[in-house]
Amino acid sequence: MARVFNFSAGPSMLPETVLRKAQEEMLDYQGTGMSVMEMSHRSSAFSKIIEEAELLLRDIMGIPDNFKVLFLQGGASTQFAMIPLNLFQKHKKADFIITGSWSKKAAAEARRYGDVNIVASSEDRNFSYIPKLSGNPFSRDADYVHITTNNTIYGTRFPGLPQTGDVPLVADMSSNILSEVYDVSRFGLIYAGAQKNIGPAGLTIVILHKDLIGNALDMTPTMLNYKTHADKDSLFNTPPCYCVYTAKLTFTWIKEQGGVAAIEKRNREKAGMLYDVLDNSKLYAGTAEQPSRSLMNVTFTLPTEELTAKCLQEAGKEGLVTLKGHRSVGGMRASIYNAMPVEGVQKLAQFLKRFESENS
Ligand SMILES: *Cc1c(COP(=O)(O)O)cnc(C)c1O
Numbered sequence: 238m239a240r241v242f243n244f245s246a247g248p249s250m251l252p253e254t255v256l257r258k259a260q261e262e263m264l265d266y267q268g269t270g271m272s273v274m275e276m277s278h279r280s281s282a283f284s285k286i287i288e289e290a291e292l293l294l295r296d297i298m299g300i301p302d303n304f305k306v307l308f309l310q311g312g313a314s315t316q317f318a319m320i321p322l323n324l325f326q327k328h329k330k331a332d333f334i335i336t337g338s339w340s341k342k343a344a345a346e347a348r349r350y351g352d353v354n355i356v357a358s359s360e361d362r363n364f365s366y367i368p369k370l371s372g373n374p375f376s377r378d379a380d381y382v383h384i385t386t387n388n389t390i391y392g393t394r395f396p397g398l399p400q401t402g403d404v405p406l407v408a409d410m411s412s413n414i415l416s417e418v419y420d421v422s423r424f425g426l427i428y429a430g431a432q433k434n435i436g437p438a439g440l441t442i443v444i445l446h447k448d449l450i451g452n453a454l455d456m457t458p459t460m461l462n463y464k465t466h467a468d469k470d471s472l473f474n475t476p477p478c479y480c481v482y483t484a485k486l487t488f489t490w491i492k493e494q495g496g497v498a499a500i501e502k503r504n505r506e507k508a509g510m511l512y513d514v515l516d517n518s519k520l521y522a523g524t525a526e527q528p529s530r531s532l533m534n535v536t537f538t539l540p541t542e543e544l545t546a547k548c549l550q551e552a553g554k555e556g557l558v559t560l561k562g563h564r565s566v567g568g569m570r571a572s573i574y575n576a577m578p579v580e581g582v583q584k585l586a587q588f589l590k591r592f593e594s595e596n597s
Pocket residue numbers: 247311312313314315339385387388389409410411412430431
């Protein structure tokens with residue numbers, strides 16, 4: 238069996254130890270004689286799994302007790318609607334910082350239920366940077382401020398968090414949750430689809446302050462009301478059981494690696510190796526501006542489509558796959574989430590240097 242280094246933006250690589258553990262427990266989960274896939278979500282074995290998953294996540298992220306953790310379905314995209322439906326509690330108004338197509342989509346969905354104020358946007362230069370804010374640009378009467386901490390497509394990341402005062406900060410962390418240390422108490426709500434840094438697609442994690450639960454708009458469907466899920470500890474209906482189990486294995490792995498701080502250190506080293514190649518190259522051009530560079534998605538272009546195609550093809554032959562850039566940026570993108578081993582990034586860096594020397 239030959240595993241490749243898969244630089245996919247999502248779904249993406251999982252730690253090999255997680256996959257092996259899942260394989261080992263596939264047919265008989267801890268003496269139950271069944272797979273977690275075949276198990277009632279009301280069983281004592283699964284209750285333990287979901288409880289442990291939450292405890293581990295609270296532990297590795299340092300989630301305060303006044304925050305609720307929800308294991309939901311529907312992807313980050315469902316949160317684009319669920320957040321305004323639940324958080325438009327006073328003025329039905331939200332401030333958005335637009336840093337890519339995901340924040341644009343989130344803003345468009347919120348606009349269906351109230352007012353959306355665009356505080357800043359980096360669309361003028363194809364989202365190649367995170368806009369700097371001056372003074373206090375936020376609306377005093379906003380119900381929340383929305384940001385996308387890491388912009389998967391454009392390879393940018395907020396270098397710091399905006400100061401929003403008493404207004405809850407809401408963050409789409411789909412592509413960088415658990416990749417670096419965040420102070421959860423700075424946020425009102427954090428959400429993330431699992432398929433980039435946590436587990437298989439199908440699980441969405443929402444971490445929210447308890448004060449934000451219980452005042453949804455009247456029209457909110459039962460399944461889109463945070464209170465529905467909070468009251469039942471994510472067991473109102475069948476949760477994505479197997480994904481929760483896999484997430485639990487990933488959280489365990491993160492803890493074994495030394496926690497999020499240790500993972501962040503490694504992520505900085507990994508990203509540094511690739512940015513080093515780009516900064517010393519005449520062939521590759523990084524698309525994100527320096528202070529806004531992502532630790533998770535490294536985006537760059539080559540001078541021609543032909544060279545890009547050749548580079549992708551030769552990389553593939555070396556087991557370095559899924560490096561094609563998103564169509565809205567072009568070029569190449571190396572997604573180097575937590576599970577991408579240092580070795581994979583080293584191999585890519587060496588390959589890129591060699592490809593440059595052979596093609597210039
Ligand atoms: C992938 C991604 C999404 C979309 O997630 P789905 O789970 O497919 O809805 C949203 N936001 C960001 C930042 C992403 O990276």
